[in-house]
Amino acid sequence: MAETTFSIENTLSNLQIDELNEMQKASLEANKTSNGVVLLANTGSGKTLAFLLPVTQLLEKNRPVTQALIIVPSRELALQIEQVFKKMGTGLKITCCYGGHKRETEENNLLQAPALIVGTPGRLADHIRRGNITTTHIETLVLDEFDKSLEEGFDEEMSFIISSLPALKKRILTSATEAVEVPEFVGLQEPVKINYLTGEQSPALAVQMVKSDDRDKAETLFRLICYLGNRSTIIFCNQREFVEQVNTFLKDKGIVSVFYHGAMEQRDREVALSKFRNGSSNVLVTTDLAARGLDIPNIRYIVHYQLPTSQESFTHRNGRTARMEASGTAILILAPHEYLPEYITPEPATIELPADAELPQKPGWTTFFIGAGKKDKVNKVDIVGFFTNKGQLKKEDIGLIEVKDFFSFVAIRKSKASHTLHTIKDEKIKNKKIKIDIAK
Incomplete structure (x- = not known):
């Protein structure tokens, strides 16, 4: 087998996880021997890692082609999977495809084939039809929360996508409900079923x-x-x-x-x-x-x-x-x-509510919008540097930073927000004048 990119120990270390849970271990074992795996587990139990680990072990480091595809019912789920994959630190490229933003951005990201693509059925089918995704080397398919994709009426797009994968060998399906029948077009034959659905809420x-x-x-x-x-x-x-x-x-x-x-x-x-x-x-x-x-x-x-x-x-x-x-x-x-x-x-x-309602304490943070992101070569380090130097803030006055493709968000301590906005109004990030304002 060609060289894969990582050891599980390194991945867990990058994710700051001490050890895998039982369901994740069972998924790894089942995926070693079977090309069809159905993983049933409660929401919040760590399903994303349970399929990303076996998928990533199949990805070959030095093949500049797309080798795996993950289909999800919503853009939020796609973005979450992308985030987990990036934190795993494999060094491999992932591209996220979903409706609601410019297709051109994704087309640029697809020019150099990512090892892994994650996306929603409609947008993935669109890219395949336009020839933006080369499907000839995709051997691994994940249908995450496939029950939800079927419920949302994505059967046609999913059938088209799967029929466009001539080299497909491995299928992993996940769901948080047991009652759904797997459609024939998925091509799943004698799958191993891993059922960690308890039917109960989390004990916590x-x-x-x-x-x-x-x-x-x-x-x-x-x-x-x-x-x-x-x-x-x-x-x-x-x-x-x-x-x-x-x-x-x-x-x-x-x-x-x-x-x-x-x-x-x-x-x-x-x-x-x-x-x-x-x-x-x-x-x-x-x-x-x-x-x-x-x-x-x-x-x-x-x-x-x-x-x-x-x-x-x-x-x-x-x-x-x-x-x-x-x-x-x-x-x-x-x-x-x-x-x-x-x-x-x-x-x-x-719960018996008291007769008098007292407003809770207001949040201590304000969100700033920054009109630049990854595509402008702006990262978290740049943003922290800008606000500590030009904005005269201490690091503890800067909260969570999120960098998107074309814009970013940063939480600033509310007590410092208006002064900071005034201080930075004529300053530049990376020698460029960029719009910065309180997020509306």
């Missing part, structure tokens, strides 16, 4: 409920957030219009919150998630779009403002908290006309 997850006197529950939600304090909280609604209504209501009440749903422009999504990730806002109001693929550490509370439409939805929403070793709490708000779904047993403890 507590489930509670709040009974609301109001039919629309908005006032109860506000009082609940005041009660929980300024901890990282995701509020789930079932429809986009509710997301925006709830977010506006909370803002009017003095809560710092952001919202996120599928109809937003890509950049607006990025701004919202960045503010939530870096602590500029502790409250994210969203649809089930955020129930998968968003890997944001240390989310303390999941609030089901509108009840989940199914047990699966309940499980996926709750999978955003109590991930790996952390603990978390899921809270259902029940209006007078609503009943606890029968799949939630035993009955959760009821």
Whole structure:
């Protein structure tokens, strides 16, 4: 076998992980002997690494061709996988392909064939049709959360993509639900099934409920957030219009919150998630779009403002908290006309909210938008250097930095934000005048 690029020990060291969990070990073993593996495991259990490790062991260092393809149902999941792969430190190129931003950016990234491509079905099929992706050497295919891709109606695109892979040998499918039948077009024959689905929530997850006197529950939600304090909280609604209504209501009440749903422009999504990730806002109001693929550490509370439409939805929403070793709490708000779904047993403890609501402490960070990113050869070190030198900030006044292709976000301590903005207004990054402002 040709030389691969890394040892598992080095990868774990790069990821700052002491050892693999049982499911990841089982995946590695199964993939050594089988070309068809179905991996079933709960959300938040480390599935991404469970398929990336065996895939990366098959990638050959000195072959300048695309050797593996990962198909995912959402851009967020694609970006998360790309992030994990880069942290693994293999030195191999990965390219992420998804709708909602310029195709030309991806076309440039595909000119030199990446060893690994991850993307959503529609955009990948488009690139294949246009001849931007050379499929002749792709031997490994991963369908991550394939149940969700089928549910979203991507059958046609997935069938086209798989039929365009003449050299395909290995197929790895992952899902957080067991009930889905694998379509014939996947070409899976006598797969090894690894089932780590417990059917239970993480033992670190507590489930509670709040009974609301109001039919629309908005006032109860506000009082609940005041009660929980300024901890990282995701509020789930079932429809986009509710997301925006709830977010506006909370803002009017003095809560710092952001919202996120599928109809937003890509950049607006990025701004919202960045503010939530870096602590500029502790409250994210969203649809089930955020129930998968968003890997944001240390989310303390999941609030089901509108009840989940199914047990699966309940499980996926709750999978955003109590991930790996952390603990978390899921809270259902029940209006007078609503009943606890029968799949939630035993009955959760009821939270009694105090009569007086006291606004939680405001977040201590502000997010700055920087109009330059990776494609402008700007990195995190440049940004830290700029804000410490030109902005006269100490390192502890600079929080999480995220560098995208054409722009970046940086969290700045709120007490220093307006002074910093004034100090840097005529300064340059890498000898270029770049737009820097507070992210809207």
